[in-house]
Amino acid sequence: xxxxxxxxxxxxxCEYRVNTTKTxxxxxxxxxxxxxxxRSSDSTTRSVTLYADHDGYKGDYSFxxxxxxxxxxxxxxxRAAEKQAKLICNQAYSLPAKETLxxxxxxxxxxxxxxxxxxxxxxxxxxxxxxxxxxxxxxxxFVYRETVTVENSNGLAKREHKYRAxxxxxxxxxxxxxxxxxxxxxxxxxxxxxxxxxxxAEKLREVRDRYHAKKPASSLxxxxxxxxxxxxxLCNELASDxxxxxxxxxxxxxxxxxxLQKRTDGDPLTLEAKAEVPGSRYxxxxxxxxxxxxxxxxxxxxxxxxxxxxxxxxQYLNEPCTGALPCVRLHAGxxxxxxxxxxxxxxxxxxxxxxxxxxxxxxxxxxxxxxLVEGDKATPITGISVSGKLSDALASLRLSSDETTKGxxxxxxxxxxxxLKIF
Amino acid sequence: MPFSPFxxxxxxxxxxxxxxxxxxxxxxxxxxxxxxxxQFLVNRNSSSVRDNGMLTQCGxxxxxxxxxxxxxxxxxxxxLPPEELAKKILSAVTxxxxxxxxxxxxxxxxxxxxxxxxxxxxxxxxxxxxxxxxFAAKLxxxxxxxxxxxxxxxxxxSPCTVDKLFLSKRRELDQHYGWCNSMxxxxxxxxxxxxxxxxxxxHRMADIFANLPAKRxxxxxxxxxxVTAKPIEPGVYDIITDSSITGLIAHEAFGHGVxxxxxxxxxxxxxxYMGKYVASxxxxxxxxxxxxxxxxxxxxxxxGVEAQDTQIIKDGILVAGISDLVSASQLxxxxxxxxxxxxxxxxxxxxxxxxxxxxxxxxxxxxxxxxKHGYMLFETNNGMEDPxxxxxxxxxxxxxxxxxxKLTDNYVSPVVISGSVPELLSSISMVSDCEEIHGSGxxxxxxxxxxPVSDGGPxxxxxxxxx
Numbered sequence: 001x002x003x004x005x006x007x008x009x010x011x012x013x014c015e016y017r018v019n020t021t022k023t024x025x026x027x028x029x030x031x032x033x034x035x036x037x038x039r040s041s042d043s044t045t046r047s048v049t050l051y052a053d054h055d056g057y058k059g060d061y062s063f064x065x066x067x068x069x070x071x072x073x074x075x076x077x078x079r080a081a082e083k084q085a086k087l088i089c090n091q092a093y094s095l096p097a098k099e100t101l102x103x104x105x106x107x108x109x110x111x112x113x114x115x116x117x118x119x120x121x122x123x124x125x126x127x128x129x130x131x132x133x134x135x136x137x138x139x140x141x142f143v144y145r146e147t148v149t150v151e152n153s154n155g156l157a158k159r160e161h162k163y164r165a166x167x168x169x170x171x172x173x174x175x176x177x178x179x180x181x182x183x184x185x186x187x188x189x190x191x192x193x194x195x196x197x198x199x200x201a202e203k204l205r206e207v208r209d210r211y212h213a214k215k216p217a218s219s220l221x222x223x224x225x226x227x228x229x230x231x232x233x234l235c236n237e238l239a240s241d242x243x244x245x246x247x248x249x250x251x252x253x254x255x256x257x258x259x260l261q262k263r264t265d266g267d268p269l270t271l272e273a274k275a276e277v278p279g280s281r282y283x284x285x286x287x288x289x290x291x292x293x294x295x296x297x298x299x300x301x302x303x304x305x306x307x308x309x310x311x312x313x314x315q316y317l318n319e320p321c322t323g324a325l326p327c328v329r330l331h332a333g334x335x336x337x338x339x340x341x342x343x344x345x346x347x348x349x350x351x352x353x354x355x356x357x358x359x360x361x362x363x364x365x366x367x368x369x370x371x372l373v374e375g376d377k378a379t380p381i382t383g384i385s386v387s388g389k390l391s392d393a394l395a396s397l398r399l400s401s402d403e404t405t406k407g408x409x410x411x412x413x414x415x416x417x418x419x420l421k422i423f
Numbered sequence: 424m425p426f427s428p429f430x431x432x433x434x435x436x437x438x439x440x441x442x443x444x445x446x447x448x449x450x451x452x453x454x455x456x457x458x459x460x461x462q463f464l465v466n467r468n469s470s471s472v473r474d475n476g477m478l479t480q481c482g483x484x485x486x487x488x489x490x491x492x493x494x495x496x497x498x499x500x501x502x503l504p505p506e507e508l509a510k511k512i513l514s515a516v517t518x519x520x521x522x523x524x525x526x527x528x529x530x531x532x533x534x535x536x537x538x539x540x541x542x543x544x545x546x547x548x549x550x551x552x553x554x555x556x557x558f559a560a561k562l563x564x565x566x567x568x569x570x571x572x573x574x575x576x577x578x579x580x581s582p583c584t585v586d587k588l589f590l591s592k593r594r595e596l597d598q599h600y601g602w603c604n605s606m607x608x609x610x611x612x613x614x615x616x617x618x619x620x621x622x623x624x625x626h627r628m629a630d631i632f633a634n635l636p637a638k639r640x641x642x643x644x645x646x647x648x649x650v651t652a653k654p655i656e657p658g659v660y661d662i663i664t665d666s667s668i669t670g671l672i673a674h675e676a677f678g679h680g681v682x683x684x685x686x687x688x689x690x691x692x693x694x695x696y697m698g699k700y701v702a703s704x705x706x707x708x709x710x711x712x713x714x715x716x717x718x719x720x721x722x723x724x725x726x727g728v729e730a731q732d733t734q735i736i737k738d739g740i741l742v743a744g745i746s747d748l749v750s751a752s753q754l755x756x757x758x759x760x761x762x763x764x765x766x767x768x769x770x771x772x773x774x775x776x777x778x779x780x781x782x783x784x785x786x787x788x789x790x791x792x793x794x795k796h797g798y799m800l801f802e803t804n805n806g807m808e809d810p811x812x813x814x815x816x817x818x819x820x821x822x823x824x825x826x827x828x829k830l831t832d833n834y835v836s837p838v839v840i841s842g843s844v845p846e847l848l849s850s851i852s853m854v855s856d857c858e859e860i861h862g863s864g865x866x867x868x869x870x871x872x873x874x875p876v877s878d879g880g881p882x883x884x885x886x887x888x889x890x
């Protein structure tokens with residue numbers, strides 16, 4: 001069978017883009033440390049976007065091509081897409097020019113078969129299961145090998161090969177007939193058995209603390225410390241507001257020059273959108289259009305500096321194309337462990353999910369496990385919520401000097417906010 | 424439109440594959456999926472039509488039982504001869520030697536004979552893409568013109584046609600149905616900027632065309648109120664939930680808690696509450712693809728089990744859970760038709776479908792009149808379950824303060840409901856006599872495995888912690 005580019009060239013004069021992701025996976029599902037299901041997959045997702053220039057506009061239409069589509073069926077889809085694209089009247093823009101790239105996102109996964117790697121990841125998780133009343137009563141291990149390709153009618157052809165893995169573990173603590181659990185999702189691109197064991201062991205200690213945690217007898221009025229997961233959530237929310245597409249669509253709340261952080265005693269907020277951050281599965285060399293990714297400072301010293309985004313909306317706004325940068329980096333601050341030791345505070349160890357609403361200036365959420373830290377004493381607490389004004393939280397945000405990766409985020413592992421109500 | 428010609432043509436190939444694998448496995452089934460989903464999006468200055476990547480899929484998954492545990496293989500190419508694909512599958516689902524002997528042991532699933540085709544017609548083929556784009560553009564223009572404070576108006580129409588084929592040694596099922604979600608969104612600035620939305624969901628495009636424009640006025644009225652909204656003073660209040668928040672509570676508070684794959688993992692407190700009161704005696708709750716007509720109303724699930732209507736809570740007592748094939752095999756129960764996959768390349772888990780509280784006999788106006796000071800809560804934003812510990816977090820887009828039995832003009836936004844599930848459900852004191860099911864949502868398991876679900880029900884009066 002002819003390849004898709006040949007069929008496109010033979011069928012249409014329109015510009016086009018083809019995005020292909022080939023994914024192979026090996027997955028293990030455990031219940032009470034025994035394998036319940038073994039899965040494997042081999043599939044290819046291929047999306048074709050056809051662009052039609054008409055009446056001074058550019059229309060586009062995207063469709064999926066499945067592995068089972070025949071040549072004739074693909075040609076039919078292309079002809080139909082050409083008609084559909086002419087229904088769309090968007091401001092004109094140009095596709096990225098010819099450029100080629102074939103790269104590997106670094107990983108040590110390739111040294112083992114995926115089935116063996118998955119087994120070793122599972123063993124590393126279970127190695128942490130050493131506490132008498134603790135257990136990992138459910139564990140899912142996913143190992144993926146992906147090849148991501150973008151090709152377009154200008155001759156652009158970029159390909160990257162990536163590995164990634166994910167663990168979903170449910171650490172559980174049982175005593176006297178009662179038990180509690182926490183949820184742990186850990187994503188990584190480098191296999192390090194020791195760090196996985198340490199990660200799970202920490203979660204087992206936290207679930208033990210959740211079992212013993214109590215609702216505070218009286219209300220608390222102390223600063224709140226969020227961990228990297230919540231800081232990542234916050235940074236992604238802010239970055240999302242500063243995308244070219246949001247600016248063009250007038251859905252952005254903040255504009256260049258806006259003081260996003262009216263500082264009181266907080267560290268100055270500096271936020272970058274980035275192509276890669278260490279160990280993140282979201283790191284990439286190019287975006288869906290095939291554009292190279294250019295790291296961009298979005299916020300510096302609490303003031304909005306730049307927007308970011310892909311080629312189409314960059315052209316509309318007459319801004320530089322940074323590519324759709326997939327990662328965020330928050331710069332480290334000045335908060336030290338020593339300072340925290342002298343400041344009574346509440347560390348949010350596990351939340352149902354941080355709720356953020358830029359429009360309503362809101363931050364809050366239910367806390368499943370927190371620690372009230374007073375000097376060297378950390379008292380586990382549960383059954384509480386926090387809420388407050390996002391602007392107040394940003395104004396007072398102190399950021400740790402220690403940094404970590406969480407999802408697509410790299411930055412401080414702790415952030416201290418004042419003025420949040422704990423109830 | 425007829426059943427997928429592609430899937431139809433694969434029947435002999437898949438039969439041969441089942442035959443080739445049956446030498447090694449006592450249970451073999453194949454699910455074929457061909458889901459075609461589009462998204463039409465029009466806003467102030469751009470528009471698009473594209474395949475909806477979240478739903479569009481075409482591929483297969485083989486489910487095997489080796490006499491002890493389950494194995495699965497997902498694929499989308501049928502280029503290899505069936506015998507060769509069978510060999511590839513055997514190799515791909517092999518366990519590392521270090522884990523051999525470390526598997527669960529559960530019975531081979533029953534493979535009861537059934538051959539049946541299911542069809543629910545939709546009218547999507549009567550509407551050309553041009554028609555849908557023109558409808559969306561007109562509604563966008565009318566919304567922008569209706570109020571100078573509207574910065575942007577966005578119309579999204581997402582029709583989806585589902586074809587699935589299930590084959591095993593003794594079963595051959597196919598189903599064909601459609602569903603369409605639509606949404607009108609306005610970005611509105613009057614001092615403060617707010618984003619408001621209204622949606623209409625149906626298996627008929629005609630309903631979308633008729634009913635979404637009718638919601639424009641309500642959308643803009645809501646925007647005018649929400650720019651005045653203030654944060655709520657955190658505390659414990661009497662609440663009245665609209666049907667959307669009722670559905671969110673049903674889904675998060677109890678739906679996840681009765682997914683029986685969580686029973687197998689000892690992750691659900693509900694397991695030990697079967698036959699016991701878990702809610703006030705006026706509370707009744709159901710789940711099922713056959714329980715109502717909405718986005719999750721299929722005819723058979725991704726394990727080839729026919730759709731059902733499961734009563735979960737009856738008069739406040741927990742009476743049943745929901746299950747997929749694997750969890751039912753392990754628990755020795757009959758599966759309830761709740762085995763669902765995000766797509767063919769993902770595992771099937773026990774998942775909710777259409778989950779809702781049943782209506783009662785109170786009038787909404789009487790419920791509001793009974794509140795001295797509290798809030799009526801509207802519109803789901805999101806929620807998070809905690810089936811082991813029965814904690815809940817649900818976020819409503821906004822609330823309206825009730826004072827001395829009357830709704831005021833005081834809007835609060837957003838509103839987070841949190842606390843203990845039993846406390847919340849046992850505090851339900853009134854249930855309205857009208858109900859609505861909302862079919863535009865997606866539900867994750869943990870933070871992944873997204874499937875379309877609906878939820879809803881009547882208005883409930885309860886007491887809850889708000890922030």
